[in-house]
Amino acid sequence: DGLQLWGKSKYGEIRQLTRTVGKPFVEPLLDRLRDEPAMSLRRYYMDCVLGMGELAREAVISRLGDGQWDFVRNLVIALRNLNDPGVLPYLRRFILRSHPRVYQEVLRTLLHFNDPQADRSLLDDLESSDRERLLNAVQLAEFGRSPKAFKKLLGLLSRPGVSDAEFELKIAVVRTLAKIGKSEALPELERLLREKHLLRPGMNYRLKKEILESLEHYPADPGISLLERIVFSDREGLAEPTAETLRKLREKRK
Numbered sequence: 210d211g212l213q214l215w216g217k218s219k220y221g222e223i224r225q226l227t228r229t230v231g232k233p234f235v236e237p238l239l240d241r242l243r244d245e246p247a248m249s250l251r252r253y254y255m256d257c258v259l260g261m262g263e264l265a266r267e268a269v270i271s272r273l274g275d276g277q278w279d280f281v282r283n284l285v286i287a288l289r290n291l292n293d294p295g296v297l298p299y300l301r302r303f304i305l306r307s308h309p310r311v312y313q314e315v316l317r318t319l320l321h322f323n324d325p326q327a328d329r330s331l332l333d334d335l336e337s338s339d340r341e342r343l344l345n346a347v348q349l350a351e352f353g354r355s356p357k358a359f360k361k362l363l364g365l366l367s368r369p370g371v372s373d374a375e376f377e378l379k380i381a382v383v384r385t386l387a388k389i390g391k392s393e394a395l396p397e398l399e400r401l402l403r404e405k406h407l408l409r410p411g412m413n414y415r416l417k418k419e420i421l422e423s424l425e426h427y428p429a430d431p432g433i434s435l436l437e438r439i440v441f442s443d444r445e446g447l448a449e450p451t452a453e454t455l456r457k458l459r460e461k462r463k
Contacts, residue, residue, distance in 0.1 A: 211223055212250065212253070220253060224253075224256065224257055224260065227257050227260070227261070228257075228260045228261065231261070231264050232261075232264050234257075234261070235258070235261055235264060235265045235268045236268055238254055238257050238258050238261070238265075239258065239265075239268060239269070239272060241254045242254040242255060242258060242280065242283060243272075243275065243277060243280040251283070255283055255286075255287070258283075258287050259287055259290050262291065263291065263293075265287065266288075266291060266293070266296070269284050269287050269288055270288070270296065270299050272284055273285075273299060273300075273303075278307075278308035278310060278311050279310070281307075281308070281311050282308075282310050282311045282314050285300065285303075285311060285314040285315055285318055286314055288300065288318065289314070289317070289318040289321055294322045296318075297318075297319065297322060297324055300315050300318055300319065301319070301324075301326060303315040304316070304319070304326060304330055309341055309342065309345065312345075313345045313349065316330055316331065316334075316345075316346075316349055317349055317352060320349060320352040320353055320354075321352065323354060327353070328353055328354060328355040328357075328358070331346055331349060331350060331353050331355070331358055332355065332357055332358060332361065334346030335347070335350065335358060335361040335362070335365070336361070340374065340378075343378070344378065344381055347362065347365070347378070347381045347382055347385055348381065348385060350362055350385050350389075351385050351388040351389055359389065359391065359393070359394075362382050362385060362386055362394075363386075363393075363394060363397050365378060365379065365382050366379055366382055366383075366397050366398075366401060367397070371406055371408055371409045371412070373412060376409065376412040376413070376415065376416055379401070379416055380415065380416055380419050383398070383416070383419050383420050383423050384419070384423065386398075386423070387423035387424075387426040387427070388426070390426050390427055390428075391427075392427055392428050392431045392432075394427075395424075395427060395431055395432070395435055398420050398423075398424070398435070399435050399438070399439070401416065401417070401420060402417055402420055402421070402439055403439070414445070414446065414447070417445075417447055418447065418450055421436075421447060421450040421451055421454050422450060422454060424436065424454050424458065425454050425457040425458060425461070429458045429459070429461045429462035430462065432454075432458045433455065433458045433459065433462070436451055436454060436455050436458070437455075439451065
């Protein structure tokens with residue numbers, strides 16, 4: 210209750226007190242984390258729980274069956290931060306049935322520990338017809354280890370369609386590929402840069418600009434070669450981001 214009584218100036222001391230006293234604070238902190246309506250305080254309680262480390266492990270595991278999905282999601286994050294693969298048996302059951310946001314954190318945790326089930330689930334999700342599940346899988350694919358997941362990402366860039374949803378999906382794929390940074394993605398990105406979409410010039414511009422800005426995360430030499438092969442007209446508005454990415458890649462090569 211001192212958080213409200215003494216205010217933010219005492220947050221640091223209260224956090225230190227919880228860590229010093231240790232285990233007796235675990236259950237009250239979890240209670241507050243579950244029931245607190247204010248996001249800023251939930252983040253504070255979460256930080257305190259993470260600070261408990263192994264002391265909080267059993268109490269966190271015991272509450273995974275709670276019906277409040279946002280609380281369970283935070284519990285999964287706390288378990289991942291323990292960096293203990295021993296938590297995996299308690300999390301695998303959420304792969305089959307859970308709230309989408311809980312599932313996303315569980316899958317990320319399984320990928321973090323290189324769990325074989327995680328790669329299988331990720332591959333399935335990258336073929337899902339459910340848009341939210343597919344987008345979540347695209348975002349998590351950077352943590353995967355399977356070469357098949359990388360190939361599926363490239364395949365998503367070849368999907369037909371000119372709807373906003375298709376362009377948003379491809380932009381998400383481009384961002385994930387940039388985090389992976391493998392030069393094998395460059396031919397597919399070059400193909401997209403050369404494509405014309407007369408019916409959707411605005412969305413096509415957004416996609417191409419995203420690609421151009423993402424190229425700085427790839428190896429310098431193949432990235433530079435790609436950009437030197439691409440020429441945009443002044444009216445396309447892409448000459449400036451092309452030049453800026455070229456500058457960054459040349460600087461990176463030095």
